[in-house]
Amino acid sequence: MGYYTLEQVLLSIKTLNKMADKGNWALAITVFAVCTVGFLLVRADIITEAPVGQLFVYELHREVFQSEFEPFHKVYGQVYNDPMVFKCNKERFPDLPRWLRFTQRDAYDNGFLYGTPLPRDQGRNIIEIFVINKRNYDTFKERLVINVGPAVKQTPYQAEFFIELREIEKVLPAAVQTEIKLDIQNLWRTSRLEFVNITSALDRGGRVPLPLPGYFEGVYVKLGSDQPFSQCMLGLETAEHQRECAAGGKISGDCSRCTNPVNCITWCKSTLFDLSKPVPPAPVPTVGSGVLAWGGEFSPPESPPDRDFFPDYIVTVIVPLALVLILCLLLSYIMCCRREGVLKRNAKTHDLQLYHHHTIQGNANELRRMAGGDRRTVDRPRQCLQPLLIAEQAMAES
Numbered sequence: 506m507g508y509y510t511l512e513q514v515l516l517s518i519k520t521l522n523k524m525a526d527k528g529n530w531a532l533a534i535t536v537f538a539v540c541t542v543g544f545l546l547v548r549a550d551i552i553t554e555a556p557v558g559q560l561f562v563y564e565l566h567r568e569v570f571q572s573e574f575e576p577f578h579k580v581y582g583q584v585y586n587d588p589m590v591f592k593c594n595k596e597r598f599p600d601l602p603r604w605l606r607f608t609q610r611d612a613y614d615n616g617f618l619y620g621t622p623l624p625r626d627q628g629r630n631i632i633e634i635f636v637i638n639k640r641n642y643d644t645f646k647e648r649l650v651i652n653v654g655p656a657v658k659q660t661p662y663q664a665e666f667f668i669e670l671r672e673i674e675k676v677l678p679a680a681v682q683t684e685i686k687l688d689i690q691n692l693w694r695t696s697r698l699e700f701v702n703i704t705s706a707l708d709r710g711g712r713v714p715l716p717l718p719g720y721f722e723g724v725y726v727k728l729g730s731d732q733p734f735s736q737c738m739l740g741l742e743t744a745e746h747q748r749e750c751a752a753g754g755k756i757s758g759d760c761s762r763c764t765n766p767v768n769c770i771t772w773c774k775s776t777l778f779d780l781s782k783p784v785p786p787a788p789v790p791t792v793g794s795g796v797l798a799w800g801g802e803f804s805p806p807e808s809p810p811d812r813d814f815f816p817d818y819i820v821t822v823i824v825p826l827a828l829v830l831i832l833c834l835l836l837s838y839i840m841c842c843r844r845e846g847v848l849k850r851n852a853k854t855h856d857l858q859l860y861h862h863h864t865i866q867g868n869a870n871e872l873r874r875m876a877g878g879d880r881r882t883v884d885r886p887r888q889c890l891q892p893l894l895i896a897e898q899a900m901a902e903s
Contacts, residue, residue, distance in 0.1 A: 550631075550648040556657040557622050558729075560700035561605075562677050563649065565591050565616035570636045570645060588612030588639040596631040596648070605630070605651075608705075610674045612639050617677045621702045622653045629653075660729025661781035663701055664693075664738060667774035670767040671724045673705040681768075685726060688763050688770075695732040702727040727778075734777060741775055749773075 555561040567589050593607045593616075594600055601607060601618075604626045609616035618632065634647040666689070668676070675681060682700060690696050706723035707713065714720035737760040740746055749756050750773035763769040851859060 550650045552650045555622050555651050555653045557624050558656045560621055563618040590637045591616040592635040596633050602630050627653045663729040663778040665727040665776045666770040668724045669771050670721050672722050676724045685768050694735040698728050698730050701729045
């Protein structure tokens with residue numbers, strides 16, 4: 506049995522009031538009973554907040570949705586770890602909002618909704634979550650309401666780092682984000698950091714890694730703070746650092762530290778964004794009089810010179826026809842003039858072989874006649890002796 510939303514129950518109550526006003530009490534009582542059962546099955550939406558400019562992550566736990574399906578462990582005494590697939594979309598839309606993304610590596614892994622809303626994305630976003638049990642193909646529907654509000658914290662100083670040995674599903678859990686934030690805090694010399702965005706390297710044009718151990722897609726993480734960059738981080742913008750990264754050798758100014766080796770950042774792919782400096786406004790376009798300057802009388806171009814199409818006609822028509830004619834003549838010569846002929850074939854064939862060839866039908870008829878009658882009354886076949894007689898005469902004449 507599916508769950509009713511709160512809006513559906515309220516709509517049913519309004520319909521009940523209209524029926525009661527019209528005097529249709531029997532139908533009203535029936536609808537009231539249905540509404541009462543539906544009210545007991547009302548499932549509240551999941552409501553969460555997402556401030557502008559900060560990373561939003563919502564993890565879809567398989568354990569939570571496992572209890573929504575039929576409890577086999579109560580009936581049969583078995584506990585299933587069913588594979589589940591999540592399908593997410595905006596309500597009444599086929600896709601998610603432009604700022605929101607979804608990822609799930611495998612049916613046995615949790616799913617993640619993540620993204621960073623922009624100021625133009627403020628408002629209420631209703632996300633429909635469909636859970637599909639891949640073992641028995643039961644389905645369940647959940648609604649997630651994301652209220653995108655104004656920015657809570659200002660992060661004018663932002664930095665983006667590339668983690669080479671990570672994948673997007675392994676970075677989105679809160680515990681892993683905490684590990685990465687602690688490493689960046691030691692580098693930034695401040696604890697006032699917030700995640701701004703997390704992006705897979707595949708979304709930046711990276712190559713799909715081989716499905717082998719030790720190959721990862723890589724992840725870009727962007728953090729922001731209201732505190733300025735440390736002196737070590739400012740070294741990323743120096744010309745010496747750019748030369749060392751272009752040469753591909755050892756980087757002298759790398760001061761990053763990582764407690765977990767898989768969280769180590771690639772220093773040459775780190776970028777700083779200083780949003781505290783005011784952006785100069787775009788130049789104002791010069792407003793003219795609105796009247797085009799006089800350019801003189803229009804002088805149309807002269808007609809192109811005449812062109813002789815006869816060479817093109819020869820190349821495209823005459824030459825192919827000539828080739829076709831030559832091929833036809835060659836084929837006719839092979840088919841008609843190169844035939845051996847019956848007389849020449851018979852002249853080259855031995856007389857005994859020709860005799861056997863011409864007497865096949867007669868021999869077959871004689872065998873049928875012999876098979877149909879009595880062996881004692883049927884004459885002895887002579888067709889079998891005729892070739893021997895001919896051969897003996899030929900040897901005698903020679």
